[in-house]
Amino acid sequence: MTETLRLVCAGDRFISADLLARALEAELGTDSGTGAPGPPTRIARLDSAWPTSPFADVDGVREASGDPAALAALARGAHALVTHLAPVTREVVEAGRGTLRVIGVTRGGPVNVDLAAAAEASVPVVHLPGRNLGAVAEYCVGTMICAMRGLPAAASGLARGRWDAEGFRYERTGLELRAATVGLVGLGAVGARVAELLGAFGATVLAHDPYADAGTALRAGARMVGLDELLAGSDVVSLHARLTEETRHIVDAAALATMRPGSLLVNTARGELVDAVALDRALEAGHLRGAVLDVFDPEPPAAGDPLLRRPGVFATPHLAGASTQVAEESAARIAREVAAVLTGGRGGGGGQGV
Known part of the structure; x- marks a missing residue:
């Protein structure tokens, strides 16, 4: 008799x-x-309220949402x-000890x-490096265009009834990506995906990454340089x-001072990469044209965070x-990885076992 696979989906x-x-x-x-029918399945479902309720650090794990006891x-x-x-958490892994064969996570890490x-229980963990690279890369390029051209502030002003034709003054105009x-x-x-998209616009792309090889840069259309030269x-x-x-x-303050006057900073990676106080000062002094910020430290940012009130800041949550x-695509990819483990395969190469 074919074994019924018991699966838990926590979304x-x-x-x-x-x-x-x-x-x-x-x-x-x-x-x-x-082509024969696969094994019968029984699936338990559980959903958290994220993003309506924020994630948090829970019992030794990070950026989590939901009740460990229920899971x-x-x-x-x-x-x-x-x-x-x-x-x-450890409580969840221990609850599944003896039967649990794989944990699948639809995240880059x-x-x-x-x-x-999980390692102590000999349960492999598979996940999806680069799972949202397309969305993030498009966001980066799209917001670069908007911020360099001053579009967020112009749209906000128009929504408040202000027709700002001064955006055509030469000193307020911004660069096209091709320049x-x-x-x-x-x-x-x-x-690398951002570099490829920028190349299609005709931008010159520099990159700094101590762990990237010359071949990666060549394929992406970027030239590797030192951090100070890039800034x-x-x-x-x-x-x-x-x-x-x-x-x-x-x-930090030194890096911001090294940046070209009138340049733009974009951060979609982690808020902790940027000294927010130093960035606010650089914007207040007029050294930078503006900043695109999708990540903060902490998240969500405090209601009185001065960066959120800067007219040159394009901030998203x-x-x-x-x-x-x-x-x-994340659901489909993790399903392939998990199914490969359950049916004796080795996965599609996107996961990582522990």
């Missing part, structure tokens, strides 16, 4: 449990090798647990999983670095990676 209001369940059912429904109750006897933001507990030099701090999956030579500086002790406040494609 939210972006990647729902139903979306995860449908993807798993589609992936497990037919044996790709023989642990569903994990008992489960063969797979698939989630976006649910807190896969599984920070909401207790990886040590701009854009510096990318970090040339991973997102940074001094770019009309736009866009951050795509991971947060480490070395990169925390990589854009961590939305760069939000798209229909990210939700649907």
Whole structure:
């Protein structure tokens, strides 16, 4: 008799449990090798209120949303647990010990999983590096265009009844991308995609990344340079670095002073990469034209954060990676990874076992 696979799908209001369940059912429904029906499944569903309720650090895991006790109750006897933001704590992993074969996380990094507990229980964790690179890259390029041309402030003024024809004054006009030099701090999956898009506009692209090789830069159409050269030579500086002790406040007062006068800073990576106080001072002094900020430290920012009131700041509430494609494709990709483990395969290469 074929074993019934017990699956737990823990979603939210972006990647729902139903979306995860449908993807798993589609992936497990037919044996790709023989065309025969796949194993029967029984799926438990649980959704958190995120993003209506913010995520938080929970019982040793980060950026999680949901109740660990409720998730642990569903994990008992489960063969797979698939989630976006649910807190896969030690309690949850221990509840699934003996039956749990794989944990799937639809994120670039599984920070909401207790990886040590999973390793101790011999449960592999698969996740999706670069899962939202398309959405983030398009956000970066789109907001660069808007901010360089002063469009957010102009639109806000018009909504308040102010027709600002002064945007045609020469000193207020901004560059087109084909005339701009854009510096990318970090040339991973997102940074490389941003470079490719910028190349289509005719921009000159510089990149700084100690871990990227010359081949990556060549394929992306970027020229590798030192950080100081990038800061001094770019009309736009866009951050795509991971947060480490070395990169925390990589854009500090000294870095901002090195940036070209009238340049633009874009941060869609991590708020902690930028010294916010130093950035506010650089904007107040008029050294920078403006900033595009989708991430903050902390999140959400304080209501009185002066950066949010700066007319040259285009700020959004961590939305760069939000798209229909990210939700649907993440569910489909993680379903393939999880199904491969459950059926004896090795996954499609996008996951990471622990």
